[in-house]
Amino acid sequence: MIYTTTDWWTTCTGNNGDFGSTCPLVIARYGSSAGTLPNGWPYETFWQFADSGKFPGDQDVFNGDAAGLKRMAKGS
Numbered sequence: 001m002i003y004t005t006t007d008w009w010t011t012c013t014g015n016n017g018d019f020g021s022t023c024p025l026v027i028a029r030y031g032s033s034a035g036t037l038p039n040g041w042p043y044e045t046f047w048q049f050a051d052s053g054k055f056p057g058d059q060d061v062f063n064g065d066a067a068g069l070k071r072m073a074k075g076s
Helices: 006-013 066-074
Strands: 002-004 025-028 046-050 059-062
Parallel strands (some): 002 025, 025 046
Antiparallel strands (some): 046 059
């Protein structure tokens, strides 16, 4: 997994698109949507939308269903 903001990724890697097909993306963007993603990723796996809220710590949402989350947790 790669955890980043689009701004950081663009600034520090030149918006390198080499990882999008092999590494799940956790995009940090405190807004109403995940926004524009770094080059190479067609979608985010997780979106961190806040650093506090209903649950302790960061507030994240998985981009998929429960079965997909289980597969990811098992590494399959």
